[in-house]
Amino acid sequence: MVTVLKLGGSVVTEKDRPETLDDDTLASLSAAIAAADVEDLVVVHGGGSFGHHHAAERGVSSTEGIRDVDGVMAVHGAMTTLNRFVLSRLHAEDVPALPVHPFSAAARDAEGELSLMTDQVATMLDEGFVPVLHGDGVVHAGEGVTVLSGDEIVAALGDALDADRVGLCSTVPGVLDGDDEVIPRIDAFDEVADVLGVSDATDVTGGMAAKVRELLALGSPAYVFGPDDVDAFLAGEEPGTRIG
Numbered sequence: 085m086v087t088v089l090k091l092g093g094s095v096v097t098e099k100d101r102p103e104t105l106d107d108d109t110l111a112s113l114s115a116a117i118a119a120a121d122v123e124d125l126v127v128v129h130g131g132g133s134f135g136h137h138h139a140a141e142r143g144v145s146s147t148e149g150i151r152d153v154d155g156v157m158a159v160h161g162a163m164t165t166l167n168r169f170v171l172s173r174l175h176a177e178d179v180p181a182l183p184v185h186p187f188s189a190a191a192r193d194a195e196g197e198l199s200l201m202t203d204q205v206a207t208m209l210d211e212g213f214v215p216v217l218h219g220d221g222v223v224h225a226g227e228g229v230t231v232l233s234g235d236e237i238v239a240a241l242g243d244a245l246d247a248d249r250v251g252l253c254s255t256v257p258g259v260l261d262g263d264d265e266v267i268p269r270i271d272a273f274d275e276v277a278d279v280l281g282v283s284d285a286t287d288v289t290g291g292m293a294a295k296v297r298e299l300l301a302l303g304s305p306a307y308v309f310g311p312d313d314v315d316a317f318l319a320g321e322e323p324g325t326r327i328g
Contacts, residue, residue: 086124086209086247087318089117090238093130093219094255095311096170102137103162110173113253113314117214118177120318124209126241127170127181130234131219134166135159139231146236147196149227156229159221160187167218174216181214186232190240192224198236202244209245217241239298242306250306251317252295257310258324259292269326273297299327 091113098104117127131139139145142155150156167183174181189201208215222232235252242250258266262279270276273296280293292308299306307317309324316323 085249086126086245087122088126088128088238088241088245088247088250089314089318090234090250090252091127091129091170092252092254093132093134093136093234095132095253096129097132097134097166099132099136102133103165104133105166105169107173109311110170111176113311114170114173114177114179116315116318117174118179120315122318125214125318126205126209126245126247127174127214127216128234128237128241129166129170129216129218131163132166134162135219135231138162144221144229144231146231146233147227149224149230151228156221159229159231160185163218163220167216170218171216174214179214180212181216182208184208184215184217186217186220186222186237190220190222190232192222192227192230192232194225196224198222198232198240200237200240200244202241205241206245233294235295235298239301242302242304247302247304249317249320250299250302250304251314252299252306252308253311253314253317254292254295254308255310256308257313258308259296259327267325270296270300271328273300296327302328304328 138158219234221229224230313323
């Protein structure tokens with residue numbers, strides 16, 4: 085049973101302060117992951133104030149690319165730095181986490197379709213490890229390098245690994261309606277199109293609307309929930325908003 089868990093960039097970093105870790109939250113989430121009885125777990129984390137800061141500064145997004153090597157390395161370097169922080173907190177809880185850097189394992193074609201190599205992820209799971217991927221840059225035919233969001237990676241992994249459960253840990257307790265109440269279930273984007281906006285802080289990957297679109301395309305149930313519900317999700321419960 086494969087479970088994919090994404091830790092939102094706004095959850096594990098102070099997203100409005102460049103390259104600032106939310107160490108207390110990350111440590112708490114790492115402890116919850118360590119305590120969970122999940123056989124095959126893949127972790128993905130977003131960019132938060134690490135990758136998004138550099139991407140926004142250089143005008144690169146999921147559709148607008150750059151060919152400046154220094155700019156590409158600034159985005160990728162920030163994300164690998166954050167990845168090392170995440171790994172170190174997981175290792176402190178004895179989670180057998182190993183990094184997978186998407187920049188070297190993915191590409192977009194001229195139509196923007198993503199290909200992501202996942203054999204190494206599947207083999208890590210078979211060998212008892214916890215693969216940890218992250219938002220990153222991705223080489224993009226005709227565009228140079230664009231941004232690859234953690235949500236896109238989650239969707240690609242969910243399909244490739246035939247994941248049984250997918251969870252997105254966000255700063256909110258679920259997808260919210262116009263009255264800031266959690267929407268229990270979403271089966272079609274049209275149901276929530278009017279109430280979905282973008283992140284208040286810098287976000288070059290589309291905010292909650294993009295998350296919902298990606299999760300609706302999965303063939304497995306997905307959930308959006310807050311940090312306090314990570315343990316419930318990993319225990320097999322249905323916290324927050326169920327999507328699909």
